[in-house]
Amino acid sequence: MPETQHPIFSSYQKDNRFYDEIFDQEGNVKEMYKTLFDLYSGHSVQDFAKLNDKAKASFFNQGITFQVYGEQEIKEKIFPFDLFPRIIAPEEWEHIERGVLQRSKALNLFLWDLYHDKKIIKQGIVPLDLISSSVNFLDQMNGIDPPGGIYNHISGTDLIKHSDGNYYVLEDNIRCPSGVSYVICNRTALKRALFGVFNHYQAHTVTDYGENLLQILESVKPNGVDEPNCVVITPGVYNSAYYEHSYLAKSMGVELVEGRDIFVEHDFVYMKTISGPQKVDVIYRRIDDLFLDPLEFKPDSSLGVPGLFSAYKKGNVCLVNAPGTGVADDKAIYTYMPEIIKYYLDEEPILNNVHTYHCSRPDELKYVLENIDKLVIKPVDEAGGYGISIGNKLTKEEIEKVKVTIQAHPRKYIAQPIMSLSVHATYIEETNSFEPRHVDLRTFTLLGKDKEFVLKGGLTRVALQRGNLIVNSSQGGGSKDTWVLK
Template sequence: MKLNTSQPSFSSYQRDTHFYDEIFSENNEVKEVYKTLLNLYSEHTVQDFARLNEKAKASFFNQGITFQVYGEHETKEKIFPFDLFPRIIDHKEWSHIEKGVLQRSKALNHFLWDIYHDKKILKQGIVPIDLINSSANYLDQMQGLNPPGGIYNHISGTDLIKHSDGKYYVLEDNIRCPSGVSYVICNRTALKRALFGVFNHYQTHTVTDYAENLLEIMESVKPHGVDAPTCVVITPGIYNSAYYEHSYLAKAMGVELVEGRDLFVENDFVYMRTINGAQKVDVIYRRIDDTFMDPLEFRPDSTLGVPGLLAAYKLGNVCLVNAPGTGVADDKAIYTYMPQIIKYYLGEEPILSNVHTYHCHRPDELKYVLDNIENLVIKPVDEAGGYGISIGNKLTKEEIENVKKVIKENPRKYIAQPIMSLSVHATYIEDSKSFEPRHVDLRTFCLLGKDKSFVLKGGLTRVALKKGNLIVNSSQGGGSKDTWVLKK
């Protein structure tokens, strides 16, 4: 139905009654937290927003804020789509999110320690041992190894959705190389430039303190006996989809951005080649996958890694952030056991609920999935970026049969979830030059160090820019919004 609002830029906004709208209530009134913002935006016409949108795009392009999209036939570099209308999360709501995200990160760190040491949770049958043994991301090389500071998942990205009941649910945990935090910071900068003065009307937490906290976390897990650690960020190179983020974070932390060829190992210590000679490296924030980081231990054909790096790590002479082998807890099959994992290690009830999930390796759940695909979202357990996802009610009969065949060939590889009613948020759409409701999620960023933790008060709100689309990933045509977390 069409909303009759006084805001020129929202005069054609149509609230979809099937979904939870974060701005407008069920009786079409503007929610309290957004009233001031909509009054401010009423000073701008739709034409103003078209101009401001172009200004924001130019800002992103000039800063090199882009990402790579890997297609079937070609790879494209695209400007990261940015929406001018921010998402607001009040203090009470954020406090709940923050506690839940930190709880999950701590529980996952305990879980990783256990499965690489005593394996108590496996021996007691709480998590099936075959899930661990069959995970491509479980590394035998990490058995019995004690990472500096006892931390595996220094950086975690937890993806949340707001359902039609108004509650937040966790879609998945990302702890291999969670990306997107640079866009959080750049979104804030772009919005301030495009709509100067808007922030004066809200007391909003900063997001620009992420880099300094990340550096503190890295320094807190320095190798034993090191007083002033040398930290670096290692990248696969300029053609990686997240290269902008790698370079941004290195610059923001004031550390070197290196590639594998810039480092070498000698006498089980890691060194960086510089114009002044070799410099010892103590902490490496790695944006290289496990199997590419050391050709002596993993893929011998890798030119991205550093020969001997894992040997130096095993001896405690360098710290890797995140630790190798964390991907086993990234597995969406393990996600299904998160409530039990939290209770087992922390003795607490989960603060944030999982989306109900069926794992196809369980015969009874496999049968249910095959019989009800049209009502489910099918996801591979080890993919990222929205790749490999099938949304049942969008599939033809032929496509459903193909999905069934793929699942039956390798049930371990797939989970299924109900088609959730992701909340919608007003989003500027270029084609119509108007604001329309679009589905959103939220990626939060949590840091764990030795005796220190930090959750970025903001996160990345991702937007499915295509009407009716539920996949928010930038690689699938999604964009993002600035996310405001309000102070008390």
């Protein structure tokens, strides 16, 4: 009997247009998933419904929730967690790890160059327009040498597996990439719910992230500081990622501060404690650039700390990630990544880039306008999956609307071929069974002074709606525990 006939997999409809992570073309379970598949098939539908409810309750009770914008009331929601883990083979992971590390290093060198000599632009490899028209390029960062020479200490790289079975990078996130706390929570939740399955696989741990992050933070301490005092700064309890901020502070054993807990005096940074001011040396900031310092950036920001930037400029405090990194994770810069990697590292890119059409270039704009139904249109400077149009999902009227928008602001949009994200068996509550759903993978890379680290695992995000290609958590996506095998 075909393996998809197990009751729990009975509604699993294979679609050969997509790369299936679990089943091969003939519908047989891939070798790597066999043991897992057998273990899961042994459960009844009712067992699974129960396990699923328990996992949900566990997240809720632990307060592992995020808040959703855009509704009248801010709602507390759990990030849906899927009980079927994703497995990545050792050799496949080795490739990913080398690839994301290469990208992070190249981006770091690129940022140093952009804020110093700008050689890559002077040599005409990256157009000047991309930085002079970027809102994320901070003039104030010109000439500043960040401690350790590091800009993007923390990078989140989003990868997908296309129907050709290859990984492609969708985007680099080097401002405040979030999600790492869910990686660890997912592991904990899966262990609680289905501890038995772990005996059959040898997966790398993910709980060492906190200690590695702390080492990275300490490695970029200001000159003359022996034992740096590191803190995490958050916009506050109402921020959608507050859980993650508190998780990171806790796992590193450092203080979680808000802007109002910190002040700057004579270019040194202090936090207000119960026993008076205490100097702060390294700040992992989860506040956007423009909110960091009302004296230097957005003057009406109450999230930041007046005078913080001067303290940074003077080298008395290190900000992680450095201000102004956003210029390099712009989706328009993304399209130059192969050239950027070659220019700074003299290497071929290890991971593929998705081909990109720049609407700012007249001939490419023409192609985009004529082929919208085959393309994904993305704004270059929006985060969180907002503002994306997928060509083959649009009505005729909608296509016309998109065309008008692009033509009005061609610089603001890029287009890419519709990539078919791989699918993975995902537990669907409505049908009480496993169905294929699209997934991507966010990896986390750390760069410090003489230290680098890639978290062995990552956040596999799932688009829970059938056919949906956008897997962002703020758009109703879920996630899976991700095992990197030893």
